[in-house]
Amino acid sequence: MAEQIIAALEKIVGANQVLRGDRAKPYLTEWRRAFQPVALAVVRPGNTGEVAALVQSCADFDCAVVAQSGNTGLVGGSAASDARRHVIVNLERMDRVREIDADNATMTVEAGCTLADAQQAAADAGLYFPLTLASRDRCRIGGNLATNAGGLNVVRYGNTRDLVLGLEVVLADGRVWHNLSGLRKDNSGFDLNDLFVGSEGALGVVTAAVFKLYDPVVQQVTALFALDAPEQAVALQRRLIAASGHNLTGCELMSRQAVSLACTHIEGCHEPFEVDHDWYLLVDLASSAQGHWLHEVMAQVVEHARRDGLLSDVVIAHDDERAAALWHLRESLPPAQVAEGASIKHDISLPISKLPMFLARALPAVREALPGVRPCPFGHVGDGNLHFNLSKPAGADDETFLAQSETAHTVVHDIVAEMGGSIAAEHGIGRLKVEALSRYKQPVERDMMRAIKAALDPDNRLNPGVIVD
Amino acid sequence: MAEQIIAALEKIVGANQVLRGDRAKPYLTEWRRAFQPVALAVVRPGNTGEVAALVQSCADFDCAVVAQSGNTGLVGGSAASDARRHVIVNLERMDRVREIDADNATMTVEAGCTLADAQQAAADAGLYFPLTLASRDRCRIGGNLATNAGGLNVVRYGNTRDLVLGLEVVLADGRVWHNLSGLRKDNSGFDLNDLFVGSEGALGVVTAAVFKLYDPVVQQVTALFALDAPEQAVALQRRLIAASGHNLTGCELMSRQAVSLACTHIEGCHEPFEVDHDWYLLVDLASSAQGHWLHEVMAQVVEHARRDGLLSDVVIAHDDERAAALWHLRESLPPAQVAEGASIKHDISLPISKLPMFLARALPAVREALPGVRPCPFGHVGDGNLHFNLSKPAGADDETFLAQSETAHTVVHDIVAEMGGSIAAEHGIGRLKVEALSRYKQPVERDMMRAIKAALDPDNRLNPGVIVD
Secondary structure: OHHHHHHHHHHHHOHHHEEOHHHHHHHHOOOOOOOOOEEEEEEOOOOHHHHHHHHHHHHHOOOEEEEEOOOOOOOOOOOOEEEEEEEEEEOOOOOOEEEEEOOOOEEEEEOOOEHHHHHHHHHHOOOEOOOOOOOOOOOEHHHHHHOOOOOOOHHHHOOHHHHEEEEEEEOOOOOEEEEOOOOOOOOOOOOHHHHHOOOOOOOOEEEEEEEEOEOOOOEEEEEEEEEOOHHHHHHHHHHHHHHHOOOEEEEEEEEHHHHHHHHHHOOOOOOOOOOOOOEEEEEEEEEOOOOOHHHHHHHHHHHHHHHOOOOOEEEEEOOHHHHHHHHHHHHOHHHHHHHOOOEEOOEEEOOHHHHHHHHHHHHHHHHHHOOOOEEOOEEEHHHOEEEOOEEOOOOOOHHHHHOOHHHHHHHHHHHHHHOOOEOEOOOOOOOOOHHHHHHHOOHHHHHHHHHHHHHHOOOOOEOOOOOOO | OHHHHHHHHHHHHOHHHEEOHHHHHHHHOOOOOOOOOEEEEEEOOOOHHHHHHHHHHHHHOOOEEEEEOOOOOOOOOOOOEEEEEEEEEEOOOOOOEEEEEOOOOEEEEEOOOEHHHHHHHHHHOOOEOOOOOOOOOOOEHHHHHHOOOOOOOHHHHOOHHHHEEEEEEEOOOOOEEEEOOOOOOOOOOOOHHHHHOOOOOOOOEEEEEEEEOEOOOOEEEEEEEEEOOHHHHHHHHHHHHHHHOOOEEEEEEEEHHHHHHHHHHOOOOOOOOOOOOOEEEEEEEEEOOOOOHHHHHHHHHHHHHHHOOOOOEEEEEOOHHHHHHHHHHHHOHHHHHHHOOOEEOOEEEOOHHHHHHHHHHHHHHHHHHOOOOEEOOEEEHHHOEEEOOEEOOOOOOHHHHHOOHHHHHHHHHHHHHHOOOEOEOOOOOOOOOHHHHHHHOOHHHHHHHHHHHHHHOOOOOEOOOOOOO
16 A cells, blocks of 8 residues: 555655655654654655645545645644654745745745745845744745744744735645735635644645745844843833834843853853843844934933833943844853753743743742752743743753653643743644643634634644644 | 514613614614615623623524624625524624733723724823724724724734734634733634634624734824826835835825815815826825934935936925825815715725736726726725725716626726735625625635634524625
8 A cells, every 4th residue: 555655646746756764764853852753755746736736645545744844843743643644745845936026025935945045035135034033044934834933023023924925725635725916905705824824734735925025124223131020121122112113123031040051051152241130131123214213212211221220231232243242142042951951841922011920920830840940931022922941950860850841831831821821832832732732722712723624624634633633 | 483582682681782673773774875784683782791692592593693893894794684583793882991901012902992992092001003994983893803904004004903912702602712811922723813803703703802002103204296107106115115114104095086086075175286197195104213214214215216207296294284184185085986976996905016007907997898987096005905996977877877886896806806916905895795706716715715614603603694605
């Protein structure tokens, strides 16, 4: 049977694009090591017609399609799990920027294009694609769409979904939905675009998208605030947004512990102030409008914040080099945690206003539940999103610490759920959080998700196992 | 049977809130006179629990629920059509602003609140709710959500959907989905919020929403450009967006004919230039950032546009009074068309870049199909949305002209569809455009919409007859 299926797949894409054994291995590696993916084959189609034929063919053979692009996800979203029935359809060969419409300020990109290449194509046309993630050189547009990727610019430009104007999608029955016109207003029926974005390959295989583009930044000012308490970060983000005319483009909270690890482990990271502070807030103001008024805005916000006791100290970067050094500190937090050994991670969100209360509850709770634990919270405070990561006690054994993961998750997620937050802010559910989702999601919402899954994929052939059981 | 149903409804909301006969009439009036709505009763619940009980009770009696709030829609979305089985559930008593969370910059509003009251509540809290429509004093939030309302600010702040962070919805089975936490990032499953927004009451009854808020405008500059051709408007909107840092908040194209009618019929409207021009572009730049740099931006864009032959003339409003006069001209276009007699309307959108080509094709096409017709196109060029309205030939009989509506619709919509546009940009489908939708929408997309409708409302009890048959 397997050979029959392989032959059918090879007939569609050519023998060279159906990978098994060693050639399939890179696509079956899950880099957080939470899963050991297996699949019948990895197939690499070259165009939308081939994707449609593959989906159809898999249906004929009672196989499921696991769509994949850059395979950089954090929740096992493309971790196929059935060596006989799962076919990974990897879209990396579909990597073209199909069109840039400068007057419409839009870009049509295939799912296999890397985020970095998409950004570059926009820049080459004198425009700006604001989605940006640390993995920009390896992650691909299809995965960005599948997970509604967030990243560093969300406070100003929104999540991936906010940038999408239309999609091209291969449906479960092998038909193709073409919706790449690039309309900014369209109320001709239910909103299907937004439903597919963030659906992690469970409702359709997205093969291309039209994105909104913005304009290149021509003035920017970066500052690092030293704070006593997260309440100050909440107040500062609000003031910065208001005073800058919604030009706060980055807004990252960093805890003392997270910064310490970066300064210990990562080259080029230095303590930003002479004395230590409990919290730091890294912010960017940026605009495509000519002028230097953002510097004046920053100066005024700083002056008023000092007067109102909202900061302990501040560094304003007056050149690109200094700004890059501050951002290097922020970008070093995740690798520094890796260098320090095991950590237990949470990707949570709350209303921005409730973050201080969350931290006031969650920090003592995890310290009580996991004695000696070193919480390293950091993240996108302007979006209400924290990476509430917990490093193991100094010198502790990795395995012993990680054995407490479920305990930690329960403590943290219970508080998040009680406060109305999300246990999956920007990384998605994938296969990693299916059980957690079933615990924390209202039954009425899970029922709706199941009904929609059944409506668009009645035979459960698209990425079975993600989001809904 | 009817009396039994009425008794059940009265038991839920009280006899005084179940309206029939003369008391029901205002809710059964469709102000464009395209429909003569009928219903068993109009029921006015006071809270979400009552809405849920009503939906449940209607199901028990095999009745359908037609949700209504301000009843100002333009496509018959709440035009109930069955005197025995349709119950209008009007939400105007649920008119509270439940909460404003200033640090989160969000507002929770019930579906029966008028748009004007919602705007005022935000302003009272020192914030800004950017959704704005000409009908702001009468339209209500529920209808704004149901139609994903657009309006004058979309070019900067997006459609209603872009402002929504969460909903409270009564589902077809009478259960309530509570999702009013106000999260800016949440990837815990399929995107249900955006699906309900714009679904015109066909998937659930939205009882409340959390909206993003922005900051009050503190600098603004208004200008009116006189143009020879729509291509100039496209180029100008792009330059204004880029140069202002995405602070173009209004961008309205007006045709010569539309302006003429306003100056003829509406008090306070005057020809803006000494000689007539074929096209006019009214723009606002506005920001909540202190300063006067938007004036400099406007001056520079004007200077470069002159140099590049992108304008014939321009008026820059240097005070609020002059700006108000320019906007009065724009807001007078719809009433002026009414004053001139019958007109045939189209609410279409295209990629901004394709608007000139559309006009180049559609204007001669309608003139050929309807000899003597006077096209009065105007609209939100910054969103690619035109109200391509056709006034009757001078002195023609209203009825005779309106008898040609289908001919006109076919001519216009065929061109729109061929160019990849939408026949329902901002007013929705309602009952008015169901047939047109079935003609122009891809079968694959209609099938998805039907499947989703069946998934969430399997017995077709929610606003039957809108969007999908």
